[in-house]
Amino acid sequence: MEPGSKVLYLGAASGTTVSHVSDIVGENGVVYAVEFSKRTGRDLVNMARKRPNIIPIIDDARYPKRYRMLVGMVDVIFADVAQPDQARILGLNAQYFVKNGGHFVISIKANCIDSTLPAEAAFAKEVERLKAEKFNPKEQLTLEPYEKDHAVVTGIYLSLIHICRCRRIERCRSRWSPYH
Numbered sequence: 001m002e003p004g005s006k007v008l009y010l011g012a013a014s015g016t017t018v019s020h021v022s023d024i025v026g027e028n029g030v031v032y033a034v035e036f037s038k039r040t041g042r043d044l045v046n047m048a049r050k051r052p053n054i055i056p057i058i059d060d061a062r063y064p065k066r067y068r069m070l071v072g073m074v075d076v077i078f079a080d081v082a083q084p085d086q087a088r089i090l091g092l093n094a095q096y097f098v099k100n101g102g103h104f105v106i107s108i109k110a111n112c113i114d115s116t117l118p119a120e121a122a123f124a125k126e127v128e129r130l131k132a133e134k135f136n137p138k139e140q141l142t143l144e145p146y147e148k149d150h151a152v153v154t155g156i157y158l159s160l161i162h163i164c165r166c167r168r169i170e171r172c173r174s175r176w177s178p179y180h
Contacts, residue, residue: 001103004028006074008097010061010089011035011081011107014043015054021078022051029053032071032097036060061089064096073099077157080107084114087126091133098157104135110149119149127153134158 001007003026012018012033022031033048034057035041041058048054057067061081064071074097079090090106098104110122117125119142127137130153137155144150 001025001076001105005076006072007031007076007078008071008074008093009033010077010079010093012044012056013037013080014040015047015056017080018044018054019047019051022054025053027053030055030072032057032074034059034061034067061093064093068096071097073097074102075099076103076105078105082107082109082112084112086112087129087133087135090130090135094133094135094157100158102157103154104130104157105152105154106130108151108153110151119151122149123151123153130155 001021001024005025006029007021007025009018009021009031012035015033018031018033025031031054033044033054035044036059038058041056044056048056055070057070059067077090077094077098079086081089083089086106090104094104108123108126110119113122113126123140127140130137135155135157137153140151140153142151
């Protein structure tokens, strides 16, 4: 994230972390903040009144079609949804809103993924799910000692269009190469 970025934030809660993202992207950026809970969403809406670069959306992140008319294409998608299917939720939203080669940040809480696994195994399982959803993880950090059994994974989203275009280019290169 950098000044001027457009960010889709899933699991915005009352907006504490969203407000920090708002500070990073600045007045030329925008943060689309999606929160499911109506109670917590009220706090988010009140916070957003003081920050014109935050657009609060009170809806379920599992159904991006419902808010597709409110959100433009974004540079970064940030997921903090604490759901067992959070990689799938991230993937659904990325298909609609993330630019080709856009970035992602996901907060993983091991107990939300699988409370029967050790934290490292749960993180590894979620990273594999991210790869299946066309995400290319680049970095993983645990949040200990600040948060037990939590990690953050960042990387790049490769949309299907981007993947197909790259494969087509490779086929064309191999077919028309003067060296074969």
